[in-house]
Amino acid sequence: MSALTWKWRASIARKATLKRAGDVHPLTDEEFARACDEINLNEQFAVAVSGGRDSMALAQLAAAFVKSRGLKATAYTVDHGLRAQSAAEARQVAEWCNLIGLRHRTLNWVGKKPTSGVQEAARNARYFLLARAAEEDGIGAILTGHSADDVAETYLMRRERSNSAASLAAMRSEISIAAAAGEPIRMLRPLLSVSRDELTATVKARGQGFIDDPSNEDASYERVRIRQRLREKGAKETTSLVADATEARGSAEKHRQFELNLFKHTGGCFYAWGGASINARLFAEARRDFANAMFRRLLRAVSGEDHPPAMDATMRAAADILRGKTATLSGAIAAPKGDKIWVYREPAALLGRAGVAPILAQNLSDAKPIFWDRRFIIAARDRSENMRVLPLGAKNKGIEKLLFYAPRMALQSVPGIFDETTLIAGPAPLSPWVNGINIRALAQERFSGEIIRFSEV
Incomplete structure (x- = not known):
């Protein structure tokens, strides 16, 4: 308006x-x-x-x-x-x-x-x-x-x-x-x-x-x-x-539009596997208050959390990243690698850690799509009673190409579709459907703030 x-x-x-x-x-x-x-x-x-x-x-x-x-x-x-x-x-x-x-x-x-x-x-x-x-x-x-x-x-x-x-x-x-x-x-x-x-x-x-x-x-x-x-x-x-x-x-x-534009200016990119990256040099050169606000919005978008991290915690994390350190906060990890800063879901938030239980497997059928970890919409064309959705965790050997050259750890929090114990699908960068299954990342939607999704009650 x-x-x-x-x-x-x-x-x-x-x-x-x-x-x-x-x-x-x-x-x-x-x-x-x-x-x-x-x-x-x-x-x-x-x-x-x-x-x-x-x-x-x-x-x-x-x-x-x-x-x-x-x-x-x-x-x-x-x-x-x-x-x-x-x-x-x-x-x-x-x-x-x-x-x-x-x-x-x-x-x-x-x-x-x-x-x-x-x-x-x-x-x-x-x-x-x-x-x-x-x-x-x-x-x-x-x-x-x-x-x-x-x-x-x-x-x-x-x-x-x-x-x-x-x-x-x-x-x-x-x-x-x-x-x-x-x-x-x-x-x-x-x-x-x-x-x-x-x-x-x-x-x-x-x-x-x-x-x-x-x-x-x-x-x-x-x-x-x-x-x-x-x-x-x-x-x-x-x-x-x-x-x-x-x-x-x-x-x-005005602030929202500026943050969206700054993401583009810093070479921002969202990926089918649910993460994002920005150019490290352009992020370092950006005005700090605007850059930190954009970074805070990005952390929330990628983490799937309801609320963004506190601004003071965001500022400390941004300072660490600019010194070449990896930062973890509010269910997200930001890791500098080469000329990029990679931002992705913290695996421990899904796989379990002290005080946080691992995410439960969800059955996938053609009855209705799944809203997974508030970060993905997953749908199946054909019914299968045995298909389950779980984070890939450490068992992701052989599908590293899904992430191109992103940090390997990011793959652990990506959803995998399993038929019994066999991995049959994961987020695909080129085709929306793999083996009759569609996995759509919501990080860009969450970043823009144009749609508010409410979890099932």
Whole structure:
């Protein structure tokens, strides 16, 4: 999204939020239609509906929009199973959605729940379930009810942890998500310029019921504490934070583009086996703060980890590499060799080490692709009950040519396809299919940040 569009959104958000001090108006169908046109919504879509006031306002607006445009929409409700009332609430949401003409599906997060980091785990599960359902239903876009207040809350939460532009950047109005190895789905946030008070006014004006989740008042959660603080400070504080977050988004996008360009400038190359390389001399000559930021992004891309290493650790690793030393951090290894710096997955992170169990074998069939180590998508044309995916480890003799002249150790963390104990396929640099098996590395996709993949729950 252009800087001009972000400035426009910031202006709208500022005006909308200031209404809280006086006259707050419900959102009209025409205003929502303009927001949908802004994000090019002209296809069948889904609406994420929890039953709260924001999402029920979105459901009402979406129902009117599809009727006016001759489109189809489906409402998805994720039942996280974290509260005794959640199943009954999901049934109530289904009834409301059916009454306004939206097809409804309840998506259940089943299995054991974590005892800590519950909100982050629930978010990851929710996005996985939403993306998988959309792919199953042949739907290319999902709308969420995030508002200007969510932008302000997220910005303040992140500001208390970091002051980097990337950390502080406002939510984007569009991202691409995928359920593990699934196809990318557009996730759209058409209400980022609308205040929560306006959305509350919208549901009340339409006589629409909603459910207030009691966990939204549980001060043991960080977001709830932030929300309470903002409520006490009033609309002007929220407006200011939205403007700051929007400015940070523009800055973060500039930094991202610069890092992508710097990777190319330093002779960066991604390989079918999942690693990457950059030119050592060009990396040494690059401005250090930009080079370190690009290097940090590259480490995350190649390691398969959810988060990049800390910047101070990245800076120390970069300094070691420029002195000719090999560096290991956050599940990745960076090794200077000749005129290149090679970056690849740390074998011990897959094969096992103190405190880290080895990755388990995964069965491969033609039923669905495998999202392996968050670094590869592996698919089979033909069913075989005996095919398994494992890291090659030290048993990789005879296939060194897959890596050309990369460090031999890098081969240990490459996926191999075994039929019983016989290796039948590995990543191929020239042909996408080998022995009916396709192995696609995701390092370049992860480096660009254009698709966010959520692991299966």
